[in-house]
Amino acid sequence: MNLFNVLDVSASALTAERLRAEVISVNMANADTTRTASGGPYVRQQVVFQSASSGMTQPAFKDMFSSDSPLHEGVTVAAIVSDKAPPIERFDPQHPDADRNGFVAFPDINPLTEMVDLVGASRAYGLNSSAIQATKGMITSSLEILK
Numbered sequence: 001m002n003l004f005n006v007l008d009v010s011a012s013a014l015t016a017e018r019l020r021a022e023v024i025s026v027n028m029a030n031a032d033t034t035r036t037a038s039g040g041p042y043v044r045q046q047v048v049f050q051s052a053s054s055g056m057t058q059p060a061f062k063d064m065f066s067s068d069s070p071l072h073e074g075v076t077v078a079a080i081v082s083d084k085a086p087p088i089e090r091f092d093p094q095h096p097d098a099d100r101n102g103f104v105a106f107p108d109i110n111p112l113t114e115m116v117d118l119v120g121a122s123r124a125y126g127l128n129s130s131a132i133q134a135t136k137g138m139i140t141s142s143l144e145i146l147k
Contacts, residue, residue: 001139003135003139003142005105006135007132007135007136008053008073008074009074009075010074010128010129010131010132011052011074011128011132012052012073012074012076012127013074013075013124013125013128014125014128014132016047016049016075016076016077016105017122017124017125017128018122019047019077020047020049020077020117020121021118021121021122023045023046023047023086024114024121025118026045026119027044027045027114028108028109028111028114028115028118030042030107031106031107031109031111031114032107033105034095034097034104034105034106034109035053035112039057040105041087041105041106041107042107042109043082043083044082044083044085044107044108044109045080045081045082045108046080046082046083047077047079047080048077048078048079048080048081049075049076049078050075050076050078051073051074051075051076052073052074052075052076052079053073062064063136068080069075078085078134082084083107083108086108087105087108088105088107088108089103089104089105089106089107089108090103090104090105090106091104095134101117
């Protein structure tokens with residue numbers, strides 16, 4: 001793997017983690033949304049990652065460190081999927097979206113879970129940013145040595 005492949009892998013991870021953070025932010029913003037355009041409460045979304053080379057067969061161990069190994073292609077977002085958890089029913093007969101029994105369907109979004117996911121996305125983003133900075137430093141040092 002050459003240093004430019006490292007930049008590509010980290011850049012793909014930055015893009016994926018940024019999207020993950022955006023989806024988490026939308027989840028948090030809609031934690032109390034009881035009515036959407038489709039009629040029901042907001043449904044929590046989750047980002048699914050996959051290897052950019054997941055469709056290829058895994059190379060032999062001796063080939064994993066060659067510059068043309070398919071393992072060095074980074075990460076992509078495979079899908080943004082809806083959480084299958086049912087909505088949370090709360091008794092609030094004064095709410096405009098209450099059913100005839102006085103219950104309102106709220107999204108099953110736990111702010112604590114969302115914050116933990118957001119911290120994870122933020123840390124992963126920061127680590128990949130640091131990897132890019134370190135790689136740039138190695139490339140600069142290599143160019144200085146070659147002068």
